[in-house]
Amino acid sequence: MSVVKQRILPNHPCNAEVEVDKISNLPAQIVDKILSHLSLRDAVRTSVLSSKWRYKWVTLPNLVFDNHSLLISSQDQTFIKNKIVNIVDHVLLLHSGPIHKFKLSHRDLQGVCDIDRWILFLSRGSVKEFILEIWKGHRYKLHSSIYLCQKLIHLELFNCLLKPPLSFSGFRSLKSLDLQHITMEQDAFEHLVSSCYLLERLTLMNFEGFSDLKIHAPNLLFFDIGGVFEDINFMDTFNLAIVSIGLYVNPGFDRNLTLGSAGNLVKFFAHLPRIQRLEVQSFFLKYLADGKVPGRLSTPCNELSFLSIRINFNHFDECLAALCLLRSSPNLQELELLARTEDQLDLRTMANVMEENYQNCMFNQLRHVKIAGISGVKQELNFINFLLANSPILERMTVKPASVDGAWEMLKELLRFRRASVQAEIVYLDP
């Protein structure tokens, strides 16, 4: 076939001033940088611009295949899957140079075995960030070659099944691990966390296959977990500064802890000396309240500046646990108390917390308090009174009831409370 080889000249009339093409001669790293601000699709499209631009995109270090960069207008699953596979194959083959980040997250991509092939390809290189989100379908079993990617710094998985081989000795460089909707075995999980020595951030949401969390991570700074578990133990997390824990299931009342042993609350804080921000969500306070709850912790959390607790004010143990926490946080600056209502009311829990529990506590740093979801129950008002009376530099307290019922009564009570801080303003928000 005789193909036209001559270059087509642009049809423009000659300009008086010469329009110079500056951008094509910029250094490769800068062009990479510019292209990295575009979606992969736009970046690849630059290959039609001119002969110099034909292969500028192939050295892009970050490859992101998501809904934005793979625009496929079709409803047919097979068609979409074939398209996505084609595109990824194509890009990987044309690509040249190191790949630092690989993200695959398309809402129509299921856990197909083509992903195995791509992980194998990446494992031969030195990928640093790997993000895989399977939005639909079964848990995708991660191909074993992912465990060979020793240069990984960030690993993020959604809807995957992890089964590291026995010979797996951890990701030596991993600093950030984000696992959501995953399935894994108990030992595998413990081993994974403990063998990633550099781990600084750990996020776990909705996991299956393990319920006993032992966190061995001396360099851990950030820990965020939400799911169903029975027990959680921090072993040597002496640097842990930010913790957010949500227990999504109500732990039963029939848990038998051996008498005399430290309750969960004490155990929990035993290895968190440097904690700065703590969020106790869903039913986790109930878990913490189990067992023996002291008046205050033996070692106060001196660095704790932000505390958010989801609490059921009608539950006696939970209130005690919350008070213990508050009393052990002398430097607290910001506090959130979010009420949780439960359908079942245990008579035992209705007993009011005694007055003396509210003594001996000053919040010398507390500036902002937020209380939400309350309904004007005596316990709640006691708490508010307690906080107002003991916060000399309080600036603002925001109160938001759960509903209009009893709100007026509650307001009347609120008005009466004495405030230790002259600056304090109480802001009432409509439900």
Added chain:
Amino acid sequence: MLEGRMAVVKPEMKSYIWLQTADGSIQQVEEEVAMFCPMICREVLQTGAGSSKNCAISLPQRVNAAILGLILDYCRFHQVPGRSNKERKTFDEKFIRLDTKKLCELTSAADSLQLRPLVDLTSRALARMIEGKTPEEIRETFHLPDDLTEEEKLEPLRNMTDDPRIRLLNRLYARKRKELKEREKLKNVEVEEEQHVDERSVDDLLSFINGEDEDSKGVRTTKSKKKNRRRKEQARNSSTNNETGNHNQESSFPASSCLNDDVPSPSKPSDLQDPAFDEGDIDDELDPVMKEEIDREVEDFARRLNSVWPERMQEILSLGQERRPVPLSVNGNGSLKRYTAGLDGR
């Protein structure tokens, strides 16, 4: 901390650093402003240069005097510690409102001075200029030469881009490729030069002719595709052409597809028909605005291909023979004879 190492420090005066750009000009800049650039900072600390006019720091070649001015403006603003993020952002947004030439130079210069925040800012601005634009628009903005061969453009892009415009262009290219093949098969001996002319499809030429006609141009943008189809239909049925009613055009259409008389015409029209082009989904998927753009692009494309057409036409006229039995009714006259006349081997 640095003051001790600076040669000249008068308590009542600010200290300055001397910088020299590649073109030889030397200027002095307030110390705190200049030190905001890591490269200058390093030079000062390591070699102690820049303290006087004689030992001015030579800036990298990519930094010319005008760009240096811009960079120093940037540094002067940002090195002040008290500014809020909002202020900085507002400044940045105004700062990068430059033409592309300046932006590129600025990026390059900032990179050589290792001023990362400025490199990030400018590369983001450049990316915004590329994002979402058509190749033509990008070429226009950055003055890029459109120097890829058709062949290179024909190479598969379709898998990576699902842009309907590219899909359409790809279809056009595919169609052209097909025509090329057809022509190859039919022709025995052709001059290289003229093959260039021969490769054009009938439709492109028809649309080129359309383009010459000022009236139809306006209508063309939204209806051209349907028109093309209709024209093809009509031509195939040998009915009156809706353009100029030129008999040459109409009667020579079937024959135009076959460059040798030997090949029977009936077989050709069907081959000419590009299934892709006749697919209903082309028009269905595109909204009118997109259609206009695409039509414009198709027009451009066809026009580009036909760029040497006028010269060819002259040649053909002068040779008195019709190499291409294509309707040459540009002038609106039927002066060019039909294929029957003079279509013998050259």
